[in-house]
Amino acid sequence: MNRAIRVVALATAALSLAALPTNAQAASTTGALMITHVRPNTAGADVRDGRQLNLNGEYFIIKNVTSRTVNTGGYVPDIASNTYGRALPAYSLPAGAKAYVHTGSGTNHRDRSGWHHIYRGYARHVLPNDGRSRNPDLRLKTPGSPDNNTSTGSISPCNWNLAADGTTYAC
Ligand SMILES: [Ca+2]
Numbered sequence: 001m002n003r004a005i006r007v008v009a010l011a012t013a014a015l016s017l018a019a020l021p022t023n024a025q026a027a028s029t030t031g032a033l034m035i036t037h038v039r040p041n042t043a044g045a046d047v048r049d050g051r052q053l054n055l056n057g058e059y060f061i062i063k064n065v066t067s068r069t070v071n072t073g074g075y076v077p078d079i080a081s082n083t084y085g086r087a088l089p090a091y092s093l094p095a096g097a098k099a100y101v102h103t104g105s106g107t108n109h110r111d112r113s114g115w116h117h118i119y120r121g122y123a124r125h126v127l128p129n130d131g132r133s134r135n136p137d138l139r140l141k142t143p144g145s146p147d148n149n150t151s152t153g154s155i156s157p158c159n160w161n162l163a164a165d166g167t168t169y170a171c
C-alpha cells in the first residue's frame with residue numbers, strides 16, 4: 001500500500017469508528033431475538049380522567065439476529081417486577097428484521113418502511129417508567145419460560161432506570 005492510500009484507509013477507519021453509537025451498554029442476546037431499544041414512557045400523559053392514553057407509544061424493539069424467519073409466538077417479555085406478563089403473539093419475523101412490540105392493540109403488520117409491528121393487546125401501560133429498583137428492567141425469554149422475575153430462559157436484557165417522557169433508549 002502506498003502512503004496516500006494508507007492515509008485514506010486510516011481516515012476511513014476513523015470515520016467509521018466515530019459513527020458507532022457511544023452507549024456504554026450494548027444490546028446483546030444469546031438467542032434468536034434481541035431487544036435493541038425501548039420506550040417505557042409513552043409521549044404525553046399516560047393516564048387522564050382514568051383513561052389509559054397512547055398505549056402503542058409504549059413499546060420495545062426486537063431484532064431477529066438470525067438468517068432465518070423466526071416465529072415470535074411464545075417468547076416471554078419478563079419485566080422483572082411482576083408475574084402477569086403476556087407471551088408475544090405468533091408472528092413471522094424475517095431474518096434480520098426489526099419489530100416494534102407495542103403495548104396496546106392493533107393488527108400485526110409490516111409497514112412501508114420495512115418495520116414490523118406486533119401488538120400485545122393490553123388495555124393499560126405495562127412497562128414501568130421508573131425502573132430504578134431493578135436491573136435489568138426487562139428480559140426477553142425463550143418460549144415456555146416462566147415469567148417469574150428470574151433469569152431462567154433469558155436471552156436478552158434491557159435496562160433503562162428512570163425513563164423520560166417520550167424517550168427511546170438503547171438497551
Ligand atoms: Ca410505561
Ligand SMILES: [Ca+2]
Nearest residue numbers: 041042044046
Ligand atoms: Ca408519559
